[in-house]
Amino acid sequence: MSPELQIDHHGRLRHLLTLEGLSRELLTEILDTAEDLEKALRGPEKNVPLLRGRTIMNLFFEPSTRTRTTFELAAKRLSADVLNLQMSSSSTSKGETLFDTLKTLESMQADMFVVRHEASGAAHFFAQHAAPGVAILNAGDGRHAHPTQGLLDLFTIRRYKPGFEKLRVAIVGDVLHSRVARSDIHGLRTMGAAEIRVVAPPTLVPAGIEQMGVTVCHNIDDGLDGIDVVILLRLQKERMLGAFLPSMSEFHRDFGLTRQRLARLHPEAIVMHPGPINRGVEIEGDVAYGPQSLILQQVNHGIAVRMAVMAMILGQTDPAPRSGKRRLRRRA
Ligand code: CP
Numbered sequence: 563m564s565p566e567l568q569i570d571h572h573g574r575l576r577h578l579l580t581l582e583g584l585s586r587e588l589l590t591e592i593l594d595t596a597e598d599l600e601k602a603l604r605g606p607e608k609n610v611p612l613l614r615g616r617t618i619m620n621l622f623f624e625p626s627t628r629t630r631t632t633f634e635l636a637a638k639r640l641s642a643d644v645l646n647l648q649m650s651s652s653s654t655s656k657g658e659t660l661f662d663t664l665k666t667l668e669s670m671q672a673d674m675f676v677v678r679h680e681a682s683g684a685a686h687f688f689a690q691h692a693a694p695g696v697a698i699l700n701a702g703d704g705r706h707a708h709p710t711q712g713l714l715d716l717f718t719i720r721r722y723k724p725g726f727e728k729l730r731v732a733i734v735g736d737v738l739h740s741r742v743a744r745s746d747i748h749g750l751r752t753m754g755a756a757e758i759r760v761v762a763p764p765t766l767v768p769a770g771i772e773q774m775g776v777t778v779c780h781n782i783d784d785g786l787d788g789i790d791v792v793i794l795l796r797l798q799k800e801r802m803l804g805a806f807l808p809s810m811s812e813f814h815r816d817f818g819l820t821r822q823r824l825a826r827l828h829p830e831a832i833v834m835h836p837g838p839i840n841r842g843v844e845i846e847g848d849v850a851y852g853p854q855s856l857i858l859q860q861v862n863h864g865i866a867v868r869m870a871v872m873a874m875i876l877g878q879t880d881p882a883p884r885s886g887k888r889r890l891r892r893r894a
Contacts, residue, residue: 567689575875577689577698580707581748589752592870593717599873600866603639612873613642616673621663622701623649623679628837628861629701629710633676636868642673660684661691668693673876675699682706682741697875705741705801711836712745714867715793716753718860722832723790726753732785733776734761734817735795735844738768739802742836743795751775761785762817765806782817786827794819794835794844810843819845824854832856 568577568584575588602610618637622630630646637644647667654663660679667675674697677685682704689698702708723729731750737743737760750758751774758776760767767778779785786792797813807813814820819833833845833855841847850857 563686567686575871577685577692577700578709578871578875579685579689579698579700581709581712581745581752582707584748584752586752586754589713589716589749592713592867592874593720595870595874596713596717596863596866599639599869600863603866609639609641611641613637613640613876616640616642616876617671618642618644618674618676618872619667619672620644620646620676620701621649621667621678622646623654623677623684624702626678626701628864629678629708632861632864633699633701633710633868636865636872639865640869640873642872645672660687664688664691668696672696674872676701678702680704699871699875702741705739706744708741708745708836710864710868710871711742712749713871714860714864715742715746715834715836716749717863717867718834718856719750719791719832720753721863722856722859726750726755729755729790730757730759730788731755731791731793732759732761732779732789733793733795734782734785734819736766736797737762737771737795738766738806739798740795743793744774746793747774747776759785759789763807763813782823783826786823789827790831792819792827792831792833794833794839796836796838797840797843810840814843818843819849821846821848821852824849824852827854829854834860837861 565583568575568579570576620630620633634644634646675688676699677688678701684703685698685700692698700707700709733743733746747758759779760771760776761779761782764780772778831854833849835845835857837857839845839850849855
């Protein structure tokens with residue numbers, strides 16, 4: 563992808579399609595803006611008028627609970643008008659193409675589309691064909707990228723384990739099918755994480771992943787040794803066309819995060835999972851809701867992080883203007 567597609571000539575976000583290629587400064591600006599917006603959310607008036615009069619359309623061609631609802635909530639907290647299209651009952655089911663769907667919805671003066679699609683590259687396609695001034699946010703495309711999940715994971719790690727450069731992070735499970743793993747790896751590398759380990763059976767590790775700057779480990783006990791942050795991944799059965807595993811119970815035995823394995827981690831190590839979880843497969847229920855788990859905090863952080871991205875792209879970011887005039891950075 564050409565970097566200019568998502569970054570304009572002033573270095574500002576135009577679309578958010580992937581974390582690959584975004585600078586540490588820009589990622590830090592997004593995380594800092596999310597911190598500011600989260601403070602505003604804690605006040606008596608949760609909504610801020612930063613995107614009043616703007617229209618945001620959520621186009622989810624794949625199921626979602628967390629991403630869709632937190633994008634909607636984030637847009638509402640920014641005072642935007644939000645439309646959630648039921649893509650399964652939209653005219654795409656009658657054969658309308660993605661291009662024609664985009665142009666039809668653009669004619670209603672939408673400012674931003676949030677797109678989740680099963681095809682890798684779908685958000686990129688939307689961004690290539692969007693009218694000038696219309697922004698595309700990738701809410702997950704195939705196995706490729708889930709950039710706002712990557713950002714909320716960085717936000718969560720920074721809050722609970724400050725200092726990326728000393729962190730050792732393990733990403734455990736179905737890396738092969740995981741857009742979250744790719745976005746987390748890009749984000750963690752850019753933020754300077756000391757070590758990123760991918761821990762999975764050989765059938766669930768994409769060929770050549772070492773080129774992303776990670777080490778690969780096929781044994782969970784070795785993979786979790788000395789780790790500060792464990793990011794578990796869901797086994798994506800819906801994307802598994804072949805026999806990747808002997809059985810779910812064998813995967814749990816060999817790679818699941820159990821209480822026994824958790825007890826061998828440092829007591830201050832944190833456990834994360836993008837959700838939804840497969841209880842008793844990649845994680846035990848007690849571990850998912852135990853004291854070291856930040857799974858629900860991750861969900862909550864998705865609101866402020868998605869607010870930050872939407873506000874930055876549409877050009878307004880200061881929730882508490884001191885001069886009485888909001889800082890305004892309108893897009894050309
Ligand atoms: N983490 C994530 O993308 O969850 P949903 O599929 O529920 O949106």
